[in-house]
Amino acid sequence: MSMETENVVARLKSSGLFRTKGLIGGKWIDAYDGKTIEVYNPANGEVIASVACMGERETKDSIASAYTAFSHWSKLTAAERSTRLRKWYNLLIEHKEELGQLITLEQGKPLKEAIMEVVSGAGHVEFFAEEAKRVYGDILPSPQPDRRLFVLKQPVGVVGAITPWNFPFAMITRKVAPALACGCTVVIKPSELTPLTALAAAELALQSGIPPGVLNVVMGDAPKIGNALLESPQVRKITFTGSTAVGKKLMVGAAETVKKVSLELGGNAPFVIFDDADLEAALKASLATKFFNTGQTCICANRLLVQEGIYDKFINAFSNAVKSLKVGNGFSEGVAQGPLINEAAVQKVESLVQDATSKGAKVILGGKRHNLGFTFYEPTIISDVKNEMLIARQEIFGPVTPIIRFKTEEEAIQIANDTESGLAAYLFTNNIQRSWRVCEALEYGIVGVNEGVFASPGAPFGGFKQSGLGRESSKYGLDEYLEIKCVCMGNMG
Numbered sequence: 001m002s003m004e005t006e007n008v009v010a011r012l013k014s015s016g017l018f019r020t021k022g023l024i025g026g027k028w029i030d031a032y033d034g035k036t037i038e039v040y041n042p043a044n045g046e047v048i049a050s051v052a053c054m055g056e057r058e059t060k061d062s063i064a065s066a067y068t069a070f071s072h073w074s075k076l077t078a079a080e081r082s083t084r085l086r087k088w089y090n091l092l093i094e095h096k097e098e099l100g101q102l103i104t105l106e107q108g109k110p111l112k113e114a115i116m117e118v119v120s121g122a123g124h125v126e127f128f129a130e131e132a133k134r135v136y137g138d139i140l141p142s143p144q145p146d147r148r149l150f151v152l153k154q155p156v157g158v159v160g161a162i163t164p165w166n167f168p169f170a171m172i173t174r175k176v177a178p179a180l181a182c183g184c185t186v187v188i189k190p191s192e193l194t195p196l197t198a199l200a201a202a203e204l205a206l207q208s209g210i211p212p213g214v215l216n217v218v219m220g221d222a223p224k225i226g227n228a229l230l231e232s233p234q235v236r237k238i239t240f241t242g243s244t245a246v247g248k249k250l251m252v253g254a255a256e257t258v259k260k261v262s263l264e265l266g267g268n269a270p271f272v273i274f275d276d277a278d279l280e281a282a283l284k285a286s287l288a289t290k291f292f293n294t295g296q297t298c299i300c301a302n303r304l305l306v307q308e309g310i311y312d313k314f315i316n317a318f319s320n321a322v323k324s325l326k327v328g329n330g331f332s333e334g335v336a337q338g339p340l341i342n343e344a345a346v347q348k349v350e351s352l353v354q355d356a357t358s359k360g361a362k363v364i365l366g367g368k369r370h371n372l373g374f375t376f377y378e379p380t381i382i383s384d385v386k387n388e389m390l391i392a393r394q395e396i397f398g399p400v401t402p403i404i405r406f407k408t409e410e411e412a413i414q415i416a417n418d419t420e421s422g423l424a425a426y427l428f429t430n431n432i433q434r435s436w437r438v439c440e441a442l443e444y445g446i447v448g449v450n451e452g453v454f455a456s457p458g459a460p461f462g463g464f465k466q467s468g469l470g471r472e473s474s475k476y477g478l479d480e481y482l483e484i485k486c487v488c489m490g491n492m493g
């Protein structure tokens with residue numbers, strides 16, 4: 001282990017945040033067969049830790065512990081649950097530097113972005129600590145004089161939460177905080193690539209007084225853990241963030257026991273810049289929206305659509321800005337672009353660039369692996385892209401910007417909507433009528449008008465079409481963890 005890694009690990013160990021076992025019923029547990037998997041630092045390939053590699057049996061036990069804990073946790077008052085969540089939020093913020101370092105270590109993003117992820121992810125815990133007290137029912141007008149009708153909202157039960165590696169902290173808090181606020185209990189399965197952050201967050205949940213069994217963590221064999229969650233009649237809800245392919249499998253699997261399902265899946269965000277846009281603002285926002293987390297974000301600009309009148313001028317200015325992005329280990333000062341998560345991710349980016357250039361697109365900048373080696377890829381711009389090319393149809397998940405030229409507003413809308421995804425879209429124009437028209441025509445769940453990448457605990461997050469089902473964050477995010485019960489009281493005349 002390098003000195004840098006040793007120092008970070010030592011600091012985390014001293015605050016009890018370096019956990020490598022699963023959490024079941026409040027106890028840190030090895031895999032029952034003793035198996036482990038290694039967690040790597042994507043910036044240099046070194047092994048950071050060996051963590052428990054769990055499967056079906058451990059998952060069944062964690063479901064049982066969540067089921068037992070539900071009977072107590074769901075009966076606490078909303079104010080009691082809120083207090084526990086608030087304590088968890090305070091501890092997460094208190095430890096934001098260490099949690100950020102852990103994210104950079106196992107995921108690779110620049111430390112500044114990692115700490116931002118902790119602050120925004122913890123913000124969900126704070127928000128839902130408050131919302132816990134606002135799970136209101138309704139009193140309905142009765143159809144008969146001697147009856148009274150009510151609507152009660154009740155927690156759905158045990159939740160299986162499966163999360164990806166690109167935001168190893170925030171994707172967990174976005175699910176766990178509303179679930180716990182409603183009175184649900186949770187079994188989390190983080191990605192095997194980034195389990196350490198999830199385990200540290202769970203340790204802080206225990207320290208905050210969230211009772212044993214309310215929050216459990218199992219990691220390891222994803223299909224075995226996934227199947228155990230899907231097959232259990234005690235699990236009443238699956239919430240998933242990840243690829244569309246895995247999301248579809250989970251949706252099919254959940255049908256057998258008719259579970260509630262929320263899916264936050266892949267995107268293919270268009271970033272549309274019209275001739276009449278404020279070019280400076282569009283430039284700044286497109287840079288941030290494309291290269292955030294080295295392009296590994298579901299709401300990253302996947303395609304830039306630039307109108308013909310400003311096409312050349314924009315590419316020129318964009319190239320100058322992209323050239324200034326510093327690539328390197330996320331712990332180094334001033335680094336804006338970290339490594340990609342693994343070799344498979346680099347190979348995917350390479351094949352998309354290769355496909356585009358073989359069909360007539362031009363590399364303006366970058367276009368190859370970075371000389372830092374490992375999984376570093378050069379920040380890249382590709383012009384003359386057509387929407388039929390694979391690079392404009394698939395999620396790139398890397399620091400590559402394909403640029404498509406368009407002539408008219410109608411053409412821009414047609415190209416933007418010509419995809420199976422519908423998560424985020426962005427448009428830049430100074431024409432207010434156009435901004436409304438285009439915003440309404442875009443088939444997307446999140447639209448930035450003269451604004452780039454954004455997310456907030458109070459704003460609903462989710463997609464149209466194959467980008468998913470349901471919404472996370474905001475007051476709408478609570479409903480995903482609630483059942484509606486209609487009560488009719490008779491003989492009330």
Ligand code: NAP
Binds near residue numbers: 193265467
């Ligand atoms: P992924 O391969 O679908 O993995 C996501 C999670 O599913 C991981 O924990 C993974 O476990 C697990 N998994 C894989 N196969 C499974 C199975 N058969 N049964 C149960 N679980 C299974 O996605 P990813 O590569 O980690 O994440 C990137 C994707 O997430 C991108 O498409 C991105 O757009 C999407 N994403 C969407 C949002 C959103 O809010 N819409 C936010 C962030 C990311 P292992 O990793 O342990 O194999």
